[in-house]
Amino acid sequence: MGKGQELYKKAKTMIPGGTMLLSKRPEQHLPEHWPAYFSKSKGCKVWDLDGREYIDCSMMGIGTNTLGYCNxxxxxxxxxxxxxxxxxxxxxxxxxxxxxxxxxxxxxxxxxxxxxxxxxxxxxxxxxxxxxxxxxxxxxxxxxxxxxxxxxxxxxxxxxxxxxxxxxxxxxxxxxxxxxxxxxxxxxxxxxxxxxxxxxxxxxxxxxxxxxxxxxxxxxxxxxxxxxxxxxxxxxxxxxxxxxxxxxxxxxxxxxxxxxxxxxxxxxxxxxxxxxxxxxxxxxxxxxxxxxxxxxxxxxxxxxxxxxxxxxxxxxKSWEIITEIGKSNKERWQALADKYGIKILHKGIPAIAFYFFDSPNHLAYKTYVIQEMLKKGFLANTCMYTCIAHTPEILDAYYEALDPIFARINDFENGGADVMKFLDGPICQTGFARLN
Missing domain, CATH: 3.40.640.10 (Type I PLP-dependent aspartate aminotransferase-like (Major domain))
Structure with missing residues (x-):
């Protein structure tokens, strides 16, 4: 167990809910394994309390950092x-x-x-x-x-x-x-x-x-x-x-x-x-x-x-950059889904786009994505809040890492394997559905 999870366990004994923001609770991402806390950040990179470096292709400060971290x-x-x-x-x-x-x-x-x-x-x-x-x-x-x-x-x-x-x-x-x-x-x-x-x-x-x-x-x-x-x-x-x-x-x-x-x-x-x-x-x-x-x-x-x-x-002209990245994300997520015969749904304006697995096992698949991408050095979810630090090279690496994960989800969907046997911990919790 990393220092982040150890600190989070301590936090929950003193801070009701563990954090000040629902969207930052580790249970919303990868229960028992999410790094939870950061030591420093720059661009779209984040370092955890153990010194591990991650590329943030998830929510970028819950949508606050369109210019990247530490601009x-x-x-x-x-x-x-x-x-x-x-x-x-x-x-x-x-x-x-x-x-x-x-x-x-x-x-x-x-x-x-x-x-x-x-x-x-x-x-x-x-x-x-x-x-x-x-x-x-x-x-x-x-x-x-x-x-x-x-x-x-x-x-x-x-x-x-x-x-x-x-x-x-x-x-x-x-x-x-x-x-x-x-x-x-x-x-x-x-x-x-x-x-x-x-x-x-x-x-x-x-x-x-x-x-x-x-x-x-x-x-x-x-x-x-x-x-x-x-x-x-x-x-x-x-x-x-x-x-x-x-x-x-x-x-x-x-x-x-x-x-x-x-x-x-x-x-x-x-x-x-x-x-x-x-x-x-x-x-x-x-x-x-x-x-x-x-x-x-x-x-x-x-x-x-x-x-x-x-x-x-x-x-x-950051709004133009992040919108174009977001449009490309929607296309590339869909291309991966089509490649492996997976049904996904899209929501959100391009710069804060989400995709959802159209399956009864969608939360388990989401957890699997987060888990496997974390192992590959990405803070990732079934969304991406884009920033100007998301360079083409970073995004290419992100999709290269995501490709075999989608391939395995196809295997799960078609009965080739049980997703639950491939999860290292509990399924992530849902956030909340929005009216519009």
């Missing part, structure tokens, strides 16, 4: 801040620079910005502002928007309401029951479902991801925009995951549908904690009507990292 331009800006001080009684000028940059990127509709340090809290801020602006309480949602009470309250009914919609089996323990029916879920591309909610509820906001696993059809986004405008509902696009992956800014730009507010996180700091709520000036000014304030939202590293990240993204 020199971003880190140089941050190190200068560290030397000169991160927190004082006065404010940092970088937050003004970042606000100006984000408003410029979201013209013509944007007029105000508020910052926080995590995607979930930025989503909660957007809901607070929308409620303050409209004087209404209820919210319709489509997508994943974090862990806060306003969102998890969807599960306060008699049934597991998010099961089949979004997050299966989440217990809303600790969420006040008075929030029941304050947040109402609808399915992506199901406009009539949203219309039914709007017709029977006085909504403050419609909050949704622009796109994740499927493209909008039947003019869906334009219909939502028109409905929100006609009914005086604030339209919020959650771009925490989708932002700066297909465009230099929000994914909404691809479809030409402007929101009233947009939430950005993950990519804009390239691994440093920063998130932003951008909105029209009229709506954002409603933040003054309520109480939204936190000491560490004023620290200097986050906005400094974001300013440097945006400059580097624009210089290299």
């Amino acid at each position: 020199e331009a971003v880190d140089a800006a941050v190190m200068e801040v560290v030397k000169n001080g991160n927190m004082t009684t006065l404010n940092c000028p970088e937050e003004v620079e970042l606000a100006e940059r984000l408003i410029e990127l979201n013209k013509p509709w944007a007029g105000g910005v508020r910052f926080s340090r995590a995607g979930g809290e930025a989503n909660a801020i957007s809901i607070r502002i929308a409620r303050a602006f409209t004087g209404k309480d209820k919210v319709a949602v489509c997508g994943y928007h974090g862990w806060h009470d306003w969102y998890l309250s969807v599960n306060l009914g008699e049934d597991d309401a998010l099961a089949g919609y979004l997050l299966t089996g989440l217990d809303p323990a600790g969420v006040p029951r008075g929030l029941h029916n304050s947040t109402l879920p609808f399915h992506y591309n199901k406009f009539e479902e949203l219309l039914e909610i709007v017709n029977h509820n006085d909504l403050a906001a419609i909050k949704m991801e622009v796109s994740r696993n499927m493209e909008p059809n039947d003019d869906f986004l334009n219909k939502v925009r028109k409905l929100a405008t006609e009914r005086g509902i604030v339209l919020i696009f959650d771009e925490c995951t989708s932002g700066f992956r297909e465009t230099f800014g929000g994914l909404y730009r691809k479809y030409g549908v402007n929101p009233d507010m947009a939430v950005f996180s993950k990519t804009i700091g390239n691994g440093f904690a920063i998130s932003a709520v951008v909105g029209t000036k009229e709506i954002m000014d409603a933040a003054q009507k309520t109480w939204i304030s936190s000491t560490f939202w004023t620290e200097r590293i986050g906005p400094t990292a974001a300013c440097a990240t945006l400059k580097e993204m624009e210089r290299v």
Whole structure:
């Protein structure tokens, strides 16, 4: 057993759940064998606590590092801040620079910005502002928007309401029951479902991801925009995951549908904690009507990292690079599947693409992929969050390593062998299914 697994066993005795993030739990990847902790990283390489080097062809910091780990331009800006001080009684000028940059990127509709340090809290801020602006309480949602009470309250009914919609089996323990029916879920591309909610509820906001696993059809986004405008509902696009992956800014730009507010996180700091709520000036000014304030939202590293990240993204046109890599990944995964007669399904925009084995044994096959790729020096899953450090040479090596694994899965599928006899530990746990 490696040092990472030993430390994780210790962590579970003190940290409920073992880690702060579900997606980083070793059980989500390779139970009993995942390295769990890192000692250093660079580009798309990660070293574990035993000094073993891996190429990260999985989730790249859970989607945060599109410029790769330890990007020199971003880190140089941050190190200068560290030397000169991160927190004082006065404010940092970088937050003004970042606000100006984000408003410029979201013209013509944007007029105000508020910052926080995590995607979930930025989503909660957007809901607070929308409620303050409209004087209404209820919210319709489509997508994943974090862990806060306003969102998890969807599960306060008699049934597991998010099961089949979004997050299966989440217990809303600790969420006040008075929030029941304050947040109402609808399915992506199901406009009539949203219309039914709007017709029977006085909504403050419609909050949704622009796109994740499927493209909008039947003019869906334009219909939502028109409905929100006609009914005086604030339209919020959650771009925490989708932002700066297909465009230099929000994914909404691809479809030409402007929101009233947009939430950005993950990519804009390239691994440093920063998130932003951008909105029209009229709506954002409603933040003054309520109480939204936190000491560490004023620290200097986050906005400094974001300013440097945006400059580097624009210089290299990172969104174009990672999208092209993602398109190629989908083609090469499918080519391997076709080569060995395996049925797979694809989901996600190219830069955060997933594939799924269309088989009752899909979780066992996923575990086998993770296990065997780890042995070959890859942090791999049935997905790849692309970054600019994923060079053609690295990707060629990744597919060369994946080829015989797909060949063996064909053998499993056709009864030539039992996959369970080839696993070194338990099957990985499922994450959660997303609404769209």
